[in-house]
Amino acid sequence: IAEILKQSARPVAEDPLNHFGAGHLDAAAAVQMAQDGQITFRDFFRWLNKNGYLNLRFWFDGGAVALLxxxxxxxxxxxxxxxxxNYFLFRWSWPLATGLVAGSSGLFFLKGLYIFDLPQWPMRVMGSSIPELGTAVGGSSALNPLFASVLIPLVLVALFLGLPKWKWFAIGTxxxxxxxxxVSAAIDPSVLWLGEGALSRGFLLANALLCYGLxxxxxxxxxxANS
Structure with missing residues:
Protein backbone atom coordinates (compact mmCIF):
# COMPACT_ATOMS: atom_id res chain seq x y z
CA ILE A 1 0.00 0.00 0.00
CA ALA A 2 2.79 2.42 0.93
CA GLU A 3 4.50 1.72 -2.38
CA ILE A 4 1.30 2.44 -4.32
CA LEU A 5 0.80 5.71 -2.41
CA LYS A 6 4.35 6.79 -3.19
CA GLN A 7 4.11 5.92 -6.87
CA SER A 8 0.73 7.62 -7.33
CA ALA A 9 1.64 10.82 -5.44
CA ARG A 10 1.76 14.12 -7.37
CA PRO A 11 5.29 15.51 -7.21
CA VAL A 12 5.73 19.05 -5.86
CA ALA A 13 7.85 21.19 -8.14
CA GLU A 14 9.01 23.81 -5.61
CA ASP A 15 10.07 21.79 -2.57
CA PRO A 16 13.84 22.27 -2.13
CA LEU A 17 13.77 21.09 1.49
CA ASN A 18 11.65 18.03 0.63
CA HIS A 19 8.84 18.91 3.00
CA PHE A 20 6.34 16.92 0.95
CA GLY A 21 8.48 13.83 0.41
CA ALA A 22 7.11 11.92 -2.59
CA GLY A 23 4.54 14.66 -3.18
CA HIS A 24 0.84 15.25 -2.62
CA LEU A 25 -1.31 12.18 -2.15
CA ASP A 26 -3.57 11.43 -5.10
CA ALA A 27 -6.33 9.10 -3.88
CA ALA A 28 -7.90 8.59 -7.31
CA ALA A 29 -4.59 7.65 -8.90
CA ALA A 30 -3.76 5.33 -5.98
CA VAL A 31 -7.09 3.48 -6.32
CA GLN A 32 -6.65 3.15 -10.09
CA MET A 33 -3.13 1.81 -9.68
CA ALA A 34 -4.30 -0.71 -7.08
CA GLN A 35 -7.07 -1.94 -9.38
CA ASP A 36 -4.67 -2.26 -12.29
CA GLY A 37 -2.46 -4.51 -10.20
CA GLN A 38 -5.25 -6.90 -9.18
CA ILE A 39 -6.06 -10.09 -11.04
CA THR A 40 -9.78 -10.73 -10.88
CA PHE A 41 -11.57 -13.94 -11.85
CA ARG A 42 -12.64 -12.27 -15.08
CA ASP A 43 -9.02 -11.47 -15.90
CA PHE A 44 -7.99 -15.04 -15.11
CA PHE A 45 -10.83 -16.45 -17.23
CA ARG A 46 -9.85 -14.16 -20.11
CA TRP A 47 -6.24 -15.32 -19.84
CA LEU A 48 -7.31 -18.99 -19.91
CA ASN A 49 -9.46 -18.41 -22.96
CA LYS A 50 -6.78 -16.38 -24.77
CA ASN A 51 -4.19 -19.10 -24.31
CA GLY A 52 -6.53 -21.87 -25.39
CA TYR A 53 -6.83 -23.66 -22.06
CA LEU A 54 -10.64 -23.63 -22.26
CA ASN A 55 -10.61 -25.37 -25.61
CA LEU A 56 -11.18 -29.13 -25.33
CA ARG A 57 -8.74 -29.67 -28.18
CA PHE A 58 -5.97 -28.38 -25.93
CA TRP A 59 -6.58 -31.22 -23.46
CA PHE A 60 -7.92 -33.92 -25.73
CA ASP A 61 -6.58 -34.91 -29.12
CA GLY A 62 -9.31 -36.83 -30.88
CA GLY A 63 -6.90 -37.87 -33.60
CA ALA A 64 -4.94 -39.95 -31.11
CA VAL A 65 -7.88 -42.33 -30.69
CA ALA A 66 -9.30 -44.42 -33.52
CA LEU A 67 -12.85 -44.43 -32.23
CA LEU A 68 -14.54 -46.84 -34.64
CA ASN A 86 -25.79 -69.78 -25.11
CA TYR A 87 -23.60 -72.84 -24.54
CA PHE A 88 -22.27 -72.23 -21.04
CA LEU A 89 -24.55 -70.82 -18.38
CA PHE A 90 -22.76 -68.07 -16.50
CA ARG A 91 -23.71 -64.75 -15.00
CA TRP A 92 -22.53 -61.35 -16.09
CA SER A 93 -20.27 -59.85 -13.46
CA TRP A 94 -17.96 -56.90 -12.96
CA PRO A 95 -14.79 -59.02 -13.20
CA LEU A 96 -16.01 -60.41 -16.53
CA ALA A 97 -16.94 -56.96 -17.86
CA THR A 98 -13.64 -55.49 -16.68
CA GLY A 99 -11.73 -58.25 -18.42
CA LEU A 100 -13.66 -57.70 -21.65
CA VAL A 101 -12.74 -54.01 -21.67
CA ALA A 102 -9.12 -54.57 -20.59
CA GLY A 103 -8.57 -57.15 -23.30
CA SER A 104 -10.40 -55.42 -26.13
CA SER A 105 -10.03 -51.63 -25.99
CA GLY A 106 -8.82 -50.49 -22.59
CA LEU A 107 -9.75 -47.01 -21.42
CA PHE A 108 -8.99 -45.76 -24.92
CA PHE A 109 -10.25 -42.21 -24.33
CA LEU A 110 -7.29 -41.60 -22.00
CA LYS A 111 -4.90 -41.84 -24.95
CA GLY A 112 -5.98 -38.43 -26.19
CA LEU A 113 -5.93 -36.75 -22.78
CA TYR A 114 -3.05 -34.36 -22.12
CA ILE A 115 -1.98 -32.96 -18.75
CA PHE A 116 0.22 -29.88 -18.90
CA ASP A 117 3.92 -30.47 -18.28
CA LEU A 118 3.50 -34.21 -17.64
CA PRO A 119 4.73 -37.07 -19.85
CA GLN A 120 2.15 -38.61 -22.14
CA TRP A 121 3.16 -42.27 -21.85
CA PRO A 122 1.20 -42.98 -18.61
CA MET A 123 -2.00 -41.95 -20.39
CA ARG A 124 -1.10 -44.12 -23.36
CA VAL A 125 -0.52 -47.10 -21.07
CA MET A 126 -3.79 -46.63 -19.16
CA GLY A 127 -5.65 -46.10 -22.43
CA SER A 128 -4.32 -49.23 -24.11
CA SER A 129 -5.73 -52.72 -24.26
CA ILE A 130 -3.55 -55.67 -23.31
CA PRO A 131 -2.41 -56.35 -26.91
CA GLU A 132 -1.38 -52.68 -27.23
CA LEU A 133 0.64 -52.49 -24.02
CA GLY A 134 3.81 -53.74 -25.67
CA THR A 135 4.27 -50.54 -27.66
CA ALA A 136 2.23 -48.09 -25.57
CA VAL A 137 5.22 -46.40 -23.92
CA GLY A 138 6.90 -45.65 -27.23
CA GLY A 139 3.66 -44.53 -28.83
CA SER A 140 3.89 -46.90 -31.79
CA SER A 141 0.70 -48.11 -33.47
CA ALA A 142 2.27 -51.47 -34.31
CA LEU A 143 1.50 -54.37 -31.99
CA ASN A 144 4.13 -56.31 -30.11
CA PRO A 145 3.68 -60.01 -30.98
CA LEU A 146 4.39 -61.03 -27.38
CA PHE A 147 1.44 -58.97 -26.14
CA ALA A 148 -0.80 -59.36 -29.19
CA SER A 149 -1.05 -63.11 -28.81
CA VAL A 150 -2.59 -65.83 -26.70
CA LEU A 151 0.38 -65.74 -24.31
CA ILE A 152 -0.94 -63.25 -21.71
CA PRO A 153 -4.49 -64.71 -21.65
CA LEU A 154 -2.96 -68.16 -21.18
CA VAL A 155 -0.94 -66.94 -18.20
CA LEU A 156 -4.00 -65.24 -16.67
CA VAL A 157 -6.14 -68.34 -17.08
CA ALA A 158 -3.42 -70.53 -15.58
CA LEU A 159 -3.12 -68.22 -12.56
CA PHE A 160 -6.76 -67.33 -11.90
CA LEU A 161 -8.94 -70.18 -13.17
CA GLY A 162 -9.11 -71.67 -9.69
CA LEU A 163 -10.20 -68.42 -8.04
CA PRO A 164 -13.95 -67.70 -7.78
CA LYS A 165 -13.92 -64.08 -8.99
CA TRP A 166 -10.62 -63.64 -10.77
CA LYS A 167 -11.33 -66.50 -13.17
CA TRP A 168 -14.05 -64.37 -14.76
CA PHE A 169 -11.59 -61.54 -15.24
CA ALA A 170 -9.21 -63.96 -16.97
CA ILE A 171 -11.99 -65.32 -19.19
CA GLY A 172 -13.22 -61.82 -20.03
CA THR A 173 -9.69 -60.73 -20.85
CA VAL A 183 -10.47 -56.23 -35.48
CA SER A 184 -6.78 -55.37 -35.74
CA ALA A 185 -6.27 -58.09 -38.34
CA ALA A 186 -9.13 -56.70 -40.40
CA ILE A 187 -8.33 -52.98 -40.11
CA ASP A 188 -4.68 -52.46 -39.22
CA PRO A 189 -2.60 -55.68 -39.14
CA SER A 190 0.64 -53.97 -38.13
CA VAL A 191 2.87 -56.19 -36.00
CA LEU A 192 6.46 -55.57 -35.00
CA TRP A 193 8.96 -57.67 -36.95
CA LEU A 194 6.14 -59.11 -39.09
CA GLY A 195 5.15 -56.05 -41.08
CA GLU A 196 1.64 -55.17 -42.22
CA GLY A 197 0.91 -57.85 -44.79
CA ALA A 198 -0.48 -61.35 -44.92
CA LEU A 199 2.01 -62.69 -42.39
CA SER A 200 0.99 -60.29 -39.64
CA ARG A 201 -2.71 -60.68 -40.48
CA GLY A 202 -2.42 -64.45 -40.29
CA PHE A 203 -0.56 -64.19 -36.99
CA LEU A 204 -3.28 -62.02 -35.45
CA LEU A 205 -6.13 -64.20 -36.71
CA ALA A 206 -4.46 -67.40 -35.53
CA ASN A 207 -3.96 -65.99 -32.05
CA ALA A 208 -7.52 -64.65 -32.00
CA LEU A 209 -8.78 -68.18 -32.69
CA LEU A 210 -6.51 -69.56 -29.99
CA CYS A 211 -7.88 -67.00 -27.52
CA TYR A 212 -11.43 -67.95 -28.44
CA GLY A 213 -10.64 -71.64 -27.95
CA LEU A 214 -8.95 -70.91 -24.63
CA ALA A 225 -16.94 -76.37 -11.27
CA ASN A 226 -20.00 -74.29 -10.34
CA SER A 227 -22.50 -77.04 -11.15
Whole structure:
Protein backbone atom coordinates (compact mmCIF):
# COMPACT_ATOMS: atom_id res chain seq x y z
CA ILE A 1 0.00 0.00 0.00
CA ALA A 2 2.79 2.42 0.93
CA GLU A 3 4.50 1.72 -2.38
CA ILE A 4 1.30 2.44 -4.32
CA LEU A 5 0.80 5.71 -2.41
CA LYS A 6 4.35 6.79 -3.19
CA GLN A 7 4.11 5.92 -6.87
CA SER A 8 0.73 7.62 -7.33
CA ALA A 9 1.64 10.82 -5.44
CA ARG A 10 1.76 14.12 -7.37
CA PRO A 11 5.29 15.51 -7.21
CA VAL A 12 5.73 19.05 -5.86
CA ALA A 13 7.85 21.19 -8.14
CA GLU A 14 9.01 23.81 -5.61
CA ASP A 15 10.07 21.79 -2.57
CA PRO A 16 13.84 22.27 -2.13
CA LEU A 17 13.77 21.09 1.49
CA ASN A 18 11.65 18.03 0.63
CA HIS A 19 8.84 18.91 3.00
CA PHE A 20 6.34 16.92 0.95
CA GLY A 21 8.48 13.83 0.41
CA ALA A 22 7.11 11.92 -2.59
CA GLY A 23 4.54 14.66 -3.18
CA HIS A 24 0.84 15.25 -2.62
CA LEU A 25 -1.31 12.18 -2.15
CA ASP A 26 -3.57 11.43 -5.10
CA ALA A 27 -6.33 9.10 -3.88
CA ALA A 28 -7.90 8.59 -7.31
CA ALA A 29 -4.59 7.65 -8.90
CA ALA A 30 -3.76 5.33 -5.98
CA VAL A 31 -7.09 3.48 -6.32
CA GLN A 32 -6.65 3.15 -10.09
CA MET A 33 -3.13 1.81 -9.68
CA ALA A 34 -4.30 -0.71 -7.08
CA GLN A 35 -7.07 -1.94 -9.38
CA ASP A 36 -4.67 -2.26 -12.29
CA GLY A 37 -2.46 -4.51 -10.20
CA GLN A 38 -5.25 -6.90 -9.18
CA ILE A 39 -6.06 -10.09 -11.04
CA THR A 40 -9.78 -10.73 -10.88
CA PHE A 41 -11.57 -13.94 -11.85
CA ARG A 42 -12.64 -12.27 -15.08
CA ASP A 43 -9.02 -11.47 -15.90
CA PHE A 44 -7.99 -15.04 -15.11
CA PHE A 45 -10.83 -16.45 -17.23
CA ARG A 46 -9.85 -14.16 -20.11
CA TRP A 47 -6.24 -15.32 -19.84
CA LEU A 48 -7.31 -18.99 -19.91
CA ASN A 49 -9.46 -18.41 -22.96
CA LYS A 50 -6.78 -16.38 -24.77
CA ASN A 51 -4.19 -19.10 -24.31
CA GLY A 52 -6.53 -21.87 -25.39
CA TYR A 53 -6.83 -23.66 -22.06
CA LEU A 54 -10.64 -23.63 -22.26
CA ASN A 55 -10.61 -25.37 -25.61
CA LEU A 56 -11.18 -29.13 -25.33
CA ARG A 57 -8.74 -29.67 -28.18
CA PHE A 58 -5.97 -28.38 -25.93
CA TRP A 59 -6.58 -31.22 -23.46
CA PHE A 60 -7.92 -33.92 -25.73
CA ASP A 61 -6.58 -34.91 -29.12
CA GLY A 62 -9.31 -36.83 -30.88
CA GLY A 63 -6.90 -37.87 -33.60
CA ALA A 64 -4.94 -39.95 -31.11
CA VAL A 65 -7.88 -42.33 -30.69
CA ALA A 66 -9.30 -44.42 -33.52
CA LEU A 67 -12.85 -44.43 -32.23
CA LEU A 68 -14.54 -46.84 -34.64
CA UNK A 69 -12.06 -49.74 -34.21
CA UNK A 70 -12.22 -49.34 -30.43
CA UNK A 71 -16.00 -49.49 -30.44
CA UNK A 72 -15.87 -52.57 -32.66
CA UNK A 73 -13.42 -54.22 -30.28
CA UNK A 74 -15.64 -53.64 -27.25
CA UNK A 75 -18.80 -54.74 -29.06
CA UNK A 76 -16.99 -57.76 -30.47
CA UNK A 77 -15.87 -58.91 -27.04
CA UNK A 78 -19.39 -58.60 -25.64
CA UNK A 79 -20.84 -60.42 -28.65
CA UNK A 80 -18.40 -63.28 -28.12
CA UNK A 81 -19.40 -63.49 -24.47
CA UNK A 82 -23.09 -63.39 -25.39
CA UNK A 83 -22.56 -66.12 -27.98
CA UNK A 84 -20.75 -68.41 -25.55
CA UNK A 85 -23.42 -67.77 -22.94
CA ASN A 86 -25.79 -69.78 -25.11
CA TYR A 87 -23.60 -72.84 -24.54
CA PHE A 88 -22.27 -72.23 -21.04
CA LEU A 89 -24.55 -70.82 -18.38
CA PHE A 90 -22.76 -68.07 -16.50
CA ARG A 91 -23.71 -64.75 -15.00
CA TRP A 92 -22.53 -61.35 -16.09
CA SER A 93 -20.27 -59.85 -13.46
CA TRP A 94 -17.96 -56.90 -12.96
CA PRO A 95 -14.79 -59.02 -13.20
CA LEU A 96 -16.01 -60.41 -16.53
CA ALA A 97 -16.94 -56.96 -17.86
CA THR A 98 -13.64 -55.49 -16.68
CA GLY A 99 -11.73 -58.25 -18.42
CA LEU A 100 -13.66 -57.70 -21.65
CA VAL A 101 -12.74 -54.01 -21.67
CA ALA A 102 -9.12 -54.57 -20.59
CA GLY A 103 -8.57 -57.15 -23.30
CA SER A 104 -10.40 -55.42 -26.13
CA SER A 105 -10.03 -51.63 -25.99
CA GLY A 106 -8.82 -50.49 -22.59
CA LEU A 107 -9.75 -47.01 -21.42
CA PHE A 108 -8.99 -45.76 -24.92
CA PHE A 109 -10.25 -42.21 -24.33
CA LEU A 110 -7.29 -41.60 -22.00
CA LYS A 111 -4.90 -41.84 -24.95
CA GLY A 112 -5.98 -38.43 -26.19
CA LEU A 113 -5.93 -36.75 -22.78
CA TYR A 114 -3.05 -34.36 -22.12
CA ILE A 115 -1.98 -32.96 -18.75
CA PHE A 116 0.22 -29.88 -18.90
CA ASP A 117 3.92 -30.47 -18.28
CA LEU A 118 3.50 -34.21 -17.64
CA PRO A 119 4.73 -37.07 -19.85
CA GLN A 120 2.15 -38.61 -22.14
CA TRP A 121 3.16 -42.27 -21.85
CA PRO A 122 1.20 -42.98 -18.61
CA MET A 123 -2.00 -41.95 -20.39
CA ARG A 124 -1.10 -44.12 -23.36
CA VAL A 125 -0.52 -47.10 -21.07
CA MET A 126 -3.79 -46.63 -19.16
CA GLY A 127 -5.65 -46.10 -22.43
CA SER A 128 -4.32 -49.23 -24.11
CA SER A 129 -5.73 -52.72 -24.26
CA ILE A 130 -3.55 -55.67 -23.31
CA PRO A 131 -2.41 -56.35 -26.91
CA GLU A 132 -1.38 -52.68 -27.23
CA LEU A 133 0.64 -52.49 -24.02
CA GLY A 134 3.81 -53.74 -25.67
CA THR A 135 4.27 -50.54 -27.66
CA ALA A 136 2.23 -48.09 -25.57
CA VAL A 137 5.22 -46.40 -23.92
CA GLY A 138 6.90 -45.65 -27.23
CA GLY A 139 3.66 -44.53 -28.83
CA SER A 140 3.89 -46.90 -31.79
CA SER A 141 0.70 -48.11 -33.47
CA ALA A 142 2.27 -51.47 -34.31
CA LEU A 143 1.50 -54.37 -31.99
CA ASN A 144 4.13 -56.31 -30.11
CA PRO A 145 3.68 -60.01 -30.98
CA LEU A 146 4.39 -61.03 -27.38
CA PHE A 147 1.44 -58.97 -26.14
CA ALA A 148 -0.80 -59.36 -29.19
CA SER A 149 -1.05 -63.11 -28.81
CA VAL A 150 -2.59 -65.83 -26.70
CA LEU A 151 0.38 -65.74 -24.31
CA ILE A 152 -0.94 -63.25 -21.71
CA PRO A 153 -4.49 -64.71 -21.65
CA LEU A 154 -2.96 -68.16 -21.18
CA VAL A 155 -0.94 -66.94 -18.20
CA LEU A 156 -4.00 -65.24 -16.67
CA VAL A 157 -6.14 -68.34 -17.08
CA ALA A 158 -3.42 -70.53 -15.58
CA LEU A 159 -3.12 -68.22 -12.56
CA PHE A 160 -6.76 -67.33 -11.90
CA LEU A 161 -8.94 -70.18 -13.17
CA GLY A 162 -9.11 -71.67 -9.69
CA LEU A 163 -10.20 -68.42 -8.04
CA PRO A 164 -13.95 -67.70 -7.78
CA LYS A 165 -13.92 -64.08 -8.99
CA TRP A 166 -10.62 -63.64 -10.77
CA LYS A 167 -11.33 -66.50 -13.17
CA TRP A 168 -14.05 -64.37 -14.76
CA PHE A 169 -11.59 -61.54 -15.24
CA ALA A 170 -9.21 -63.96 -16.97
CA ILE A 171 -11.99 -65.32 -19.19
CA GLY A 172 -13.22 -61.82 -20.03
CA THR A 173 -9.69 -60.73 -20.85
CA UNK A 174 -9.23 -63.71 -23.15
CA UNK A 175 -12.42 -62.87 -25.05
CA UNK A 176 -11.44 -59.21 -25.19
CA UNK A 177 -8.03 -60.03 -26.63
CA UNK A 178 -9.68 -62.28 -29.22
CA UNK A 179 -11.92 -59.40 -30.32
CA UNK A 180 -9.04 -56.92 -30.36
CA UNK A 181 -6.84 -59.17 -32.48
CA UNK A 182 -9.67 -59.91 -34.90
CA VAL A 183 -10.47 -56.23 -35.48
CA SER A 184 -6.78 -55.37 -35.74
CA ALA A 185 -6.27 -58.09 -38.34
CA ALA A 186 -9.13 -56.70 -40.40
CA ILE A 187 -8.33 -52.98 -40.11
CA ASP A 188 -4.68 -52.46 -39.22
CA PRO A 189 -2.60 -55.68 -39.14
CA SER A 190 0.64 -53.97 -38.13
CA VAL A 191 2.87 -56.19 -36.00
CA LEU A 192 6.46 -55.57 -35.00
CA TRP A 193 8.96 -57.67 -36.95
CA LEU A 194 6.14 -59.11 -39.09
CA GLY A 195 5.15 -56.05 -41.08
CA GLU A 196 1.64 -55.17 -42.22
CA GLY A 197 0.91 -57.85 -44.79
CA ALA A 198 -0.48 -61.35 -44.92
CA LEU A 199 2.01 -62.69 -42.39
CA SER A 200 0.99 -60.29 -39.64
CA ARG A 201 -2.71 -60.68 -40.48
CA GLY A 202 -2.42 -64.45 -40.29
CA PHE A 203 -0.56 -64.19 -36.99
CA LEU A 204 -3.28 -62.02 -35.45
CA LEU A 205 -6.13 -64.20 -36.71
CA ALA A 206 -4.46 -67.40 -35.53
CA ASN A 207 -3.96 -65.99 -32.05
CA ALA A 208 -7.52 -64.65 -32.00
CA LEU A 209 -8.78 -68.18 -32.69
CA LEU A 210 -6.51 -69.56 -29.99
CA CYS A 211 -7.88 -67.00 -27.52
CA TYR A 212 -11.43 -67.95 -28.44
CA GLY A 213 -10.64 -71.64 -27.95
CA LEU A 214 -8.95 -70.91 -24.63
CA UNK A 215 -11.96 -68.92 -23.44
CA UNK A 216 -14.30 -71.72 -24.46
CA UNK A 217 -12.29 -74.33 -22.56
CA UNK A 218 -12.03 -72.04 -19.54
CA UNK A 219 -15.78 -71.43 -19.53
CA UNK A 220 -16.44 -75.14 -19.67
CA UNK A 221 -14.16 -75.71 -16.71
CA UNK A 222 -15.63 -72.78 -14.76
CA UNK A 223 -19.26 -73.77 -15.32
CA UNK A 224 -18.60 -77.42 -14.51
CA ALA A 225 -16.94 -76.37 -11.27
CA ASN A 226 -20.00 -74.29 -10.34
CA SER A 227 -22.50 -77.04 -11.15
Missing amino acids: PKVLMVLGSYLLAWFLR TLGVAACLT ARLSLRSATE
